[in-house]
Amino acid sequence: MQRSRLGAIALASSALLGAALASPAIAATETGTTVPTYQEFKAATYQDADNQYIVNGDEPAGTNADLRTFYDRLVGQDSLNEGLIVNTVGGADDKWSTAQVGNLTYCVSNKFGTRKADIVNAMNGGAGLWEAASSRINFVYVPSQDASCTTRNNNVLFSVEPVQTSQYIARAFFPSSPKRSRNVLVDDSIWTSGSWTPSNILGHELGHTLGFRHEHTRPEAGTCFEDNNWRPLTPYDSASIMHYPQCNGSSSNLSMTATDRQGAAALYGA
Template sequence: MQRSRLGAIALSSAALLGAALASPALAATESEIPSFQEFHASSFKDSDQQYIVNGDEPVSTTGDLRAYYDRMVGGSEKAMEEGLVVNTVGGVDDKWSTAQVGNLTYCVSDKFGARKADIVNAMNSGAGLWEAASSRINFVYVPSQDASCTTRNNSVLFSVEPVQTSQYIARAFFPSSPKRSRNVLVDDSIWTSGSWTPSNILGHELGHTLGFRHEHTRPEAGTCFEDNNWRPLTPYDSASIMHYPQCNGSSANLSMTNTDRQGAAALYGA
């Protein structure tokens, strides 16, 4: 989740390649598109030494970053087929199995200190948004693993950890992400994000962990295009919890919509 003070990437702004949100509606010319070497040199790495693209999505290796670059530079707009969209990998939906989605275990690091209880509560509320949409979705907090809450902990599916960065408020992962990327990282700015409540911000990030993409990658948004690796689950929803408000979104607070709930039920069952 990008910081709300930043603006939006233009649909055709391949020069920025979705790595950070910049000023709205600026078209890129061919000469403005960086080489991969230039893009690689300017790409942000977080504390886990992973590249961050599309504002809050990790890319593990230089090879994966190159694949992302190639998709962005060579990609074209995807035609509307059916506001929730699911990530795809090799044309296949990026989702959890029926058994796994009912047991999405996580820990919350003790390193949150005095704010730990607040994070626990915000995670519970954010998870509840998706659990209410599909009875098959179940996030399970395992407090006994909090003392060793990192991606190396194999007793939980993912970890929730603090981070200090000026690049994002929080970031997450997709079901297809390797174990070393399966964490939700949260910056202290989550407490000062105005109308974006911590529960809704973490609800947005947990949407990614379920496989849902940013809604604004769809052509209807007219800006902030990311790539074509997604499949529509519902009609476009500018108010979706997965739609950045600064990317022509119509919701100021990242609240969940009925369309979001319909999309979750379409992917995982009601």
């Protein structure tokens, strides 16, 4: 990303440069061409006794999220191309076609036993989060296929099946995954995950099925890096449903944010 815009803005608008913005990180931009990263900007911004960030000398920016909004506004539109991210394969977005994203069919295995109805409800709740973000996204439950709900069932796009593992609570796939890998596997620990509700956990997994990557692979997270095979869609969102709380995430419950909804609309249309 180009990092020269903030320097130009700082020079053009001296009124914007209050005491807090005249920090070492920002001051360098007034004579040079290097714009500080958000993390550099945050580290150089004064935080008062109430843990509020202060900008423009005496204006509270509030929380980390508020400070990020201020930074994005100061930097300009260049920074708005960062954030909720889509997986890429060979440099191309890993996404469904317009026709397919409106018909994402799935079954729920009878092997869930007494928990099957709970999984059906959780899947419906998780799917509804993304469907509310873009009217083009439509997950379609096909109960008639539940008796043979495996990746070999070609009557549905993917299957939802139980698994016993200590490695994860649930796992999913990307649109580019071959049919043999198109399943959402769910461990029993989904019922004992504290503030992570089953609907939000499956909402996270369904985000992957739409092509969205973990938000914490972005450098702003400072940890849990995975790889660089992604394209940014919206501003970095530490509270994203796609951001693990344990990877410097700011949300404890995997709930969906306004930025998540913007990302879905950016990729598939509102």
